[in-house]
Amino acid sequence: MKRPSIALCIALLATGGPAVAQTPAPKATAEDARQLGAFFKEIDADRNRRLTKVEMSVFAQRHKLGVFVRNRSWRILDADGNGTLDLDEFVEGMVKLRAEWTAEQKAKAK
Numbered sequence: 001m002k003r004p005s006i007a008l009c010i011a012l013l014a015t016g017g018p019a020v021a022q023t024p025a026p027k028a029t030a031e032d033a034r035q036l037g038a039f040f041k042e043i044d045a046d047r048n049r050r051l052t053k054v055e056m057s058v059f060a061q062r063h064k065l066g067v068f069v070r071n072r073s074w075r076i077l078d079a080d081g082n083g084t085l086d087l088d089e090f091v092e093g094m095v096k097l098r099a100e101w102t103a104e105q106k107a108k109a110k
């Protein structure tokens, strides 16, 4: 089984992305949901099915990726603003970040 690309996922967290939201909102594929589901379990250190910003940051540090979870990325991920991420928020949020990140890379390449 192919492992989720941790480096890519963490890199996404560190991007602010462009200010303009994508329309229409990007959709998670079955493959996205599978990979991000595995990633979610790995980040969720206390196994309570909720991710905190601290858990995300600890995870990034453990993998020595030298990035932090930017507030803007966190706001995109935590759609209901309750301070934690459930699995649905995490999957949808990461797909949104990826779409923004991809758009930003394309813009830079021009």
Ligand SMILES: [Ca+2]
Pocket (backbone or CB within 6 Å): 044, 045, 046, 047, 048, 049, 050, 051, 052, 055
């Ligand atoms: Ca947790």
Ligand SMILES: [Ca+2]
Pocket (backbone or CB within 6 Å): 078, 079, 080, 081, 082, 083, 084, 085, 086, 089
């Ligand atoms: Ca939330």
